[in-house]
Structures are given as structure tokens and as C-alpha cells.
Amino acid sequence: AQSVTQLDSHVSVSEGTPVLLRCNYSSSYSPSLFWYVQHPNKGLQLLLKYTSAATLVKGINGFEAEFKKSETSFHLTKPSAHMSDAAEYFCVVSDQKRFYFGSGTKLNVKP
Amino acid sequence: EPEVTQTPSHQVTQMGQEVILRCVPISNHLYFYWYRQILGQKVEFLVSFYNNEISEKSEIFDDQFSVERPDGSNFTLKIRSTKLEDSAMYFCASDPDGRDTDTQYFGPGTRLTVL
Numbered sequence: 524a525q526s527v528t529q530l531d532s533h534v535s536v537s538e539g540t541p542v543l544l545r546c547n548y549s550s551s552y553s554p555s556l557f558w559y560v561q562h563p564n565k566g567l568q569l570l571l572k573y574t575s576a577a578t579l580v581k582g583i584n585g586f587e588a589e590f591k592k593s594e595t596s597f598h599l600t601k602p603s604a605h606m607s608d609a610a611e612y613f614c615v616v617s618d619q620k621r622f623y624f625g626s627g628t629k630l631n632v633k634p
Numbered sequence: 635e636p637e638v639t640q641t642p643s644h645q646v647t648q649m650g651q652e653v654i655l656r657c658v659p660i661s662n663h664l665y666f667y668w669y670r671q672i673l674g675q676k677v678e679f680l681v682s683f684y685n686n687e688i689s690e691k692s693e694i695f696d697d698q699f700s701v702e703r704p705d706g707s708n709f710t711l712k713i714r715s716t717k718l719e720d721s722a723m724y725f726c727a728s729d730p731d732g733r734d735t736d737t738q739y740f741g742p743g744t745r746l747t748v749l
């Protein structure tokens with residue numbers, strides 16, 4: 524069975540400082556992993572995905588994530604936060620039938 | 635860029651009433667999904683739909699729920715007799731061909747409030 528744990532429900536950073544949003548997964552086989560972002564009153568937008576190619580995945584808006592099989596982690600990072608990054612972020616694991624969502628991490632960016 | 639659209643953005647209904655939530659998936663996609671998010675909880679899978687039939691459904695998707703693709707563009711979720719606990723944000727998604735590596739493209743959601 525697949526599951527996802529997002530370790531922080533809220534993360535607060537200052538503009539210009541690094542962002543780290545943590546995600547651990549459980550999967551019975553080699554997973555496909557995604558990060559989605561949701562801005563207020565908007566749909567879920569894909570940031571990036573891992574599908575067993577390169578373990579370091581680059582996404583939109585300067586975000587990237589590293590797949591670490593030994594740690595069953597897929598943490599999302601960005602070197603320098605921007606005010607527009609304030610949103611809720613969801614880590615997702617997929618099997619062939621459905622998506623399994625983490626509980627989400629709300630990112631607050633302080634000026 | 636093509637988008638998944640959903641209507642209405644917010645639906646308020648009385649307990650026991652039927653509601654239909656509408657979605658227009660991306661036009662060349664073959665797999666369609668409904669998810670829901672109860673306030674403060676995780677986004678949960680409800681159902682997937684392919685080739686005019688349900689391909690998988692979760693334990694949440696009981697006889698009160700049904701899905702349909704009534705024409706070539708719309709994909710609907712019907713709740714026959716709404717309960718208070720059906721209040722949630724409902725997301726529609728679509729993907730090109732249902733592989734686990736596929737990105738699912740999500741709509742903006744319909745917020746359903748059952749009074």
C-alpha cells in the first residue's frame with residue numbers, strides 16, 4: 524500500500540532564505556512521486572515529478588526535489604523563497620490506480 | 635495551456651438533496667478522477683473512470699455517488715442524497731492514459747456545503 528507523510532503542517536521562512544518541505548513515502552514498489560502546489564482559490568498545480576529517472580528532479584519556479592530510496596524521502600527545496608511561493612504544498616505518491624496525498628504543508632513567506 | 639475546469643465553484647445544498655458537480659477534463663485525456671478534501675483532512679481519492687466505466691473506486695464511493703460522462707466533454711459526479719459529512723472540496727482530475735507515471739491535471743475544485 525502507498526502512503527505519504529508530510530512532516531510539517533506549517534513552515535515559515537523569510538523572503539530570500541531557503542525552503543525545505545519534507546515528505547516521506549511508503550510504497551510497495553518503485554514509486555512515482557509528485558509535488559503539487561495550491562494557491563488560495565486555485566487548483567492543484569504540478570511542481571515536479573519523479574518517475575525513476577534522475578533522482579534529483581527540477582521543477583517550475585526554482586523548486587527541486589531529491590528522491591532518496593534509502594530514506595524513503597522526497598523533500599522539496601528551493602534556494603531562495605519568494606513572496607509568491609506562499610501556498611499549500613502537497614506530496615503525492617501514485618500507483619496505477621490513484622493518487623495518495625500527504626496532508627499538506629502551508630508555506631508562509633515573511634517579508 | 636489546456637486546463638481542467640469545474641462548475642460551480644461553490645454549491646450550497648440542503649441535506650437530502652441531490653447535487654451534480656461538473657467537470658470538463660482536458661480534451662485528449664482518457665482517464666478521469668474525482669477526489670475530495672474535507673476541511674482539515676487529506677485529499678482523498680473517490681473514483682477513476684475510463685472508457686465510460688468506473689475503473690476503480692474507494693470505500694468512500696458508496697451507492698450515494700455516481701459518475702457519468704454524458705457527452706464528449708463533461709464528466710459529472712452526482713451525490714443522490716447529500717449528508718452533512720459530504721461537505722468538502724471536490725476536485726476533478728484527468729490524465730492522458732492512466733499510467734502511474736502520468737501527471738494528473740486538477741481543476742480548481744467545487745466547494746460543496748451541505749446544510
